[in-house]
Amino acid sequence: MFDSLSSRLDGIAKRLRGKGRLTEADVDEVMREIRTALLEADVNVHVVRSVTNRIREHAIGATKSTALDPGQQVIKAVHDELIRILGGETLRISYAAKPPTVVLMAGLQGSGKTTNSAKLAAWFKGQGRQPLLVGADLQRPAAVEQLRTLGAQIDVPVWSQPTDPIQVAADGLAEARRLGRDVVIVDTAGRLSIDSEMMEQVRQISASIDPDYTFLVIDAMTGQDAVQTASAFHETLEIDGVIMSKLDGDARGGAALSVKEVIGRPIAFASTGEKIDAFEQFHPDRMAGRILGMGDMLTLIEQAERAFEADQAEQAAARLMEGQFTFDDFLEQMQALKKMGPLSGVLGMMPGMPKELKNAKIDDDDLKPVEAIIRSMTREERARPELINGGRRARIAAGSGTSVAEVNRLVKQFSEMQKMMKRFGGAGMGGGRKARRASKGRGGSPFGGLGAPGATPDLGDLESLFGGQIPNSDPFGGLGRPK
Amino acid sequence: MNDMTWVYLLLVALVVAFGVGVVLLGRRRTRSGAESVEAPPTTQPAPVLIQEDEGAPTVDEVVAVNEVVDDVGVAEVEQIAPRSMRERLSRARSALSGAIGSVLGRSAIDAATWDELEEALLLADVGIGVTTALLDPLRDRVTSGSIESPEQLIDALRDEMFGRLAGADRSLHRRSDEGPSVWLVVGVNGVGKTTTIGKLAARESAAGTTVLLAAGDTFRAAAAEQLSMWAERSGSEFVRGAEGGDPSSVIFDGVERAASRGIPLVLADTAGRLHNKQNLMDELAKVRRVAEKGAGVVTETLLVIDATTGQNGLAQARQFHESTAVTGVVVTKLDGSAKGGIVFAVETELGIPVKYVGVGETIDDLVPFDPAEFVDALIGR
Numbered sequence: 001m002f003d004s005l006s007s008r009l010d011g012i013a014k015r016l017r018g019k020g021r022l023t024e025a026d027v028d029e030v031m032r033e034i035r036t037a038l039l040e041a042d043v044n045v046h047v048v049r050s051v052t053n054r055i056r057e058h059a060i061g062a063t064k065s066t067a068l069d070p071g072q073q074v075i076k077a078v079h080d081e082l083i084r085i086l087g088g089e090t091l092r093i094s095y096a097a098k099p100p101t102v103v104l105m106a107g108l109q110g111s112g113k114t115t116n117s118a119k120l121a122a123w124f125k126g127q128g129r130q131p132l133l134v135g136a137d138l139q140r141p142a143a144v145e146q147l148r149t150l151g152a153q154i155d156v157p158v159w160s161q162p163t164d165p166i167q168v169a170a171d172g173l174a175e176a177r178r179l180g181r182d183v184v185i186v187d188t189a190g191r192l193s194i195d196s197e198m199m200e201q202v203r204q205i206s207a208s209i210d211p212d213y214t215f216l217v218i219d220a221m222t223g224q225d226a227v228q229t230a231s232a233f234h235e236t237l238e239i240d241g242v243i244m245s246k247l248d249g250d251a252r253g254g255a256a257l258s259v260k261e262v263i264g265r266p267i268a269f270a271s272t273g274e275k276i277d278a279f280e281q282f283h284p285d286r287m288a289g290r291i292l293g294m295g296d297m298l299t300l301i302e303q304a305e306r307a308f309e310a311d312q313a314e315q316a317a318a319r320l321m322e323g324q325f326t327f328d329d330f331l332e333q334m335q336a337l338k339k340m341g342p343l344s345g346v347l348g349m350m351p352g353m354p355k356e357l358k359n360a361k362i363d364d365d366d367l368k369p370v371e372a373i374i375r376s377m378t379r380e381e382r383a384r385p386e387l388i389n390g391g392r393r394a395r396i397a398a399g400s401g402t403s404v405a406e407v408n409r410l411v412k413q414f415s416e417m418q419k420m421m422k423r424f425g426g427a428g429m430g431g432g433r434k435a436r437r438a439s440k441g442r443g444g445s446p447f448g449g450l451g452a453p454g455a456t457p458d459l460g461d462l463e464s465l466f467g468g469q470i471p472n473s474d475p476f477g478g479l480g481r482p483k
Numbered sequence: 484m485n486d487m488t489w490v491y492l493l494l495v496a497l498v499v500a501f502g503v504g505v506v507l508l509g510r511r512r513t514r515s516g517a518e519s520v521e522a523p524p525t526t527q528p529a530p531v532l533i534q535e536d537e538g539a540p541t542v543d544e545v546v547a548v549n550e551v552v553d554d555v556g557v558a559e560v561e562q563i564a565p566r567s568m569r570e571r572l573s574r575a576r577s578a579l580s581g582a583i584g585s586v587l588g589r590s591a592i593d594a595a596t597w598d599e600l601e602e603a604l605l606l607a608d609v610g611i612g613v614t615t616a617l618l619d620p621l622r623d624r625v626t627s628g629s630i631e632s633p634e635q636l637i638d639a640l641r642d643e644m645f646g647r648l649a650g651a652d653r654s655l656h657r658r659s660d661e662g663p664s665v666w667l668v669v670g671v672n673g674v675g676k677t678t679t680i681g682k683l684a685a686r687e688s689a690a691g692t693t694v695l696l697a698a699g700d701t702f703r704a705a706a707a708e709q710l711s712m713w714a715e716r717s718g719s720e721f722v723r724g725a726e727g728g729d730p731s732s733v734i735f736d737g738v739e740r741a742a743s744r745g746i747p748l749v750l751a752d753t754a755g756r757l758h759n760k761q762n763l764m765d766e767l768a769k770v771r772r773v774a775e776k777g778a779g780v781v782t783e784t785l786l787v788i789d790a791t792t793g794q795n796g797l798a799q800a801r802q803f804h805e806s807t808a809v810t811g812v813v814v815t816k817l818d819g820s821a822k823g824g825i826v827f828a829v830e831t832e833l834g835i836p837v838k839y840v841g842v843g844e845t846i847d848d849l850v851p852f853d854p855a856e857f858v859d860a861l862i863g864r
Binding site: 035036039040041042045108109110111112139140141142143145146148149150153192193194219221222223224225226228229232245246248249250251252254255 | 602605606607608610611612671672673674675703704705706708709712713757758759760789790791792793794795796798799816818819820821822824825844
């Protein structure tokens with residue numbers, strides 16, 4: 001559908017590559033593309049303007065620079081700018097010295113207040129707290145029933161009375177004190193920011209319970225209006241943070257970026273699925289990657305860092321780049337990979353993964369035969385795959401309960417990958433001739449050597465690996481392009 | 484297990500291992516000061532180019548079939564006099580009149596004029612593509628001298644937009660014979676499907692049609708209760724199934740009940756679903772097929788779009804249209820500060836007419852879509 005910002009920039013970067021330096025006209029073109037992509041991501045018009053102005057300054061700087069790949073420099077500027085706007089900090093929830101900690105939920109109709117009240121309650125419960133849900137949405141038919149059903153699902157009590165919302169909120173708080181609950185979450189009716197009567201009502205609710213946190217729930221699919229709505233609610237209630245709902249859709253969520261920029265309050269939580277535990281604290285910096293359409297490389301790296309033994313991984317990578325990667329190393333890495341969680345999730349976070357792959361149902365058990373084959377090899381075979389002849393293959397297949405064909409395939413793929421990664425290694429570490437120019441001064445970015453078009457190693461082997469089985473896919477789109 | 488899976492898994496393992504190794508090696512080098520480069524960022528990924536991506540996917544998409552749904556909201560009746568679309572939109576209009584006002588306030592058309600017009604359309608969520616397509620021909624006409632004054636320019640823009648919306652069939656269809664017609668109401672979570680059904684039921688009842696409401700949202704907690712309240716208010720028949728039950732069978736039962744009682748119109752509610760979840764969209768396609776298995780014919784599939792929706796609305800419309808052959812759009816919450824410009828894009832890009840507009844929270848706050856009023860509100864005249 002929409003070309004992602006990065007693919008637009010990619011196209012420009014390719015065209016610019018031959019030039020060596022940018023002209024003013026190039027900068028104009030780049031800025032037009034950036035502007036279009038940000039607008040398609042629903043970033044607010046005014047925010048787009050200030051963002052593009054700042055990026056333009058960087059880009060103009062790039063026109064004067066000859067040392068770097070100017071296209072890459074501009075892309076980096078865009079990304080840095082988005083991260084700057086979203087802010088690096090994740091909201092830290094602190095609890096009231098004298099419990100209960102009071103949370104007020106507000107937002108437009110249909111933004112997801114009731115569901116997210118329950119999700120937030122479940123989250124607090126996970127933090128060892130004892131929340132009470134208060135249903136102060138007496139407007140929408142069956143809203144309180146919905147909250148009660150959700151409360152029962154997560155085993156959190158729900159309190160409400162058919163009086164009036166201000167009364168319910170105040171009484172709910174008293175009820176929490178009586179029951180000794182240490183967190184109270186008050187769900188309120190959806191209201192339009194221009195409905196002065198309803199805004200006054202929520203102001204009074206807020207005044208009567210004096211919340212520690214007031215969260216504004218915003219639908220990730222919201223367009224330009226997000227800023228107006230957020231500003232209006234912020235004026236009335238002093239918002240502490242935003243909860244982004246429906247972030248599991250395919251909306252780019254540019255509204256999030258805009259709200260942060262305009263009201264200066266962080267996105268505190270994000271709702272990422274229909275399941276009640278599909279709710280997490282928001283990492284603002286990662287939103288930049290999403291808006292750019294880059295996949296969630298950060299989370300991936302973080303998980304990887306947790307899962308892989310640092311020294312081991314380092315040694316493995318070094319061997320890999322020297323082309324001395326053995327089946328033992330591979331097995332080790334595979335074990336670590338398993339620790340990163342379900343493979344389908346890991347794949348989903350890889351930038352530029354082809355859609356077929358993202359949607360493919362990959363069972364972690366699929367790894368088992370691979371593991372079995374390797375474990376059926378002798379030590380020598382693992383270290384020197386070239387030893388594996390016909391007789392050995394039959395033995396390995398029998399030992400692992402697989403077929404000779406499967407053993408063949410693994411051995412063949414392994415050796416092809418060895419070759420390929422050796423080339424990657426050369427380029428990525430600045431050892432390759434082609435890479436040297438582009439990687440100069442980019443030592444700070446771990447994947448820079450891979451992401452930079454100028455440093456792209458020859459990936460011909462990769463294509464042969466896939467053997468034409470995935471038409472139109474570019475599995476390493478995020479890491480480089482076949483030339 | 485097939486070939487592909489192997490290759491992918493191997494690649495991923497290696498890429499991850501490689502990536503971590505490079506990060507760590509990079510750090511070591513920095514620590515030892517071997518290279519005078521900035522520290523490897525731990526909070527920023529490097530700019531990575533990709534070809535196409537729909538944003539970071541979530542891991543739990545596949546399992547999120549019958550779980551909790553975000554709430555559909557609209558408050559209960561608070562009796563106020565029904566207003567026309569024009570009256571309701573006037574509130575929204577004030578936000579834009581600034582831009583148009585300053586366009587008209589200038590003696591000639593200059594660069595700022597274009598910026599302001601573009602900004603007004605973008606702020607209304609019309610989208611950059613459609614906005615450019617609207618303004619470029621006007622630029623040519625200004626260059627050629629056929630448009631001279633700001634007034635003429637605004638009029639020409641209005642005519643152009645109105646022209647693109649003219650001629651569409653915006654009526655809600657029923658079959659001419661005896662059997663029940665089914666209006667299926669679909670959309671993403673929280674746009675106001677259930678409320679729209681309640682208002683449609685009130686409208687049709689008031690016009691003398693007996694209506695049956697089928698609670699096809701068996702998924703969201705208390706959705707059926709919400710619909711039953713609307714049925715009561717509008718004096719309609721009501722059919723529901725078990726919570727978590729099969730929506731297709733609930734709607735099928737509704738159609739059969741309508742047929743046996745001679746009720747001509749079934750309004751079928753469905754659970755909100757995100758259009759990028761294929762399993763849920765497949766379910767919806769099945770609901771539509773099954774609704775016609777018995778005596779009923781689906782004469783309308785109405786896609787409800789929230790006026791606050793941004794550019795994602797186009798993606799929604801495309802996907803729902805693909806799964807259920809959408810016949811019309813209902814745009815809700817147009818009485819707020821959002822102008823709902825995305826439905827202009829939906830209608831002109833995809834050819835799906837906007838049929839009704841939700842402009843308030845009372846039961847009769849659902850009015851036929853009026854293109855002229857909508858365009859005026861969009862450009863702030």
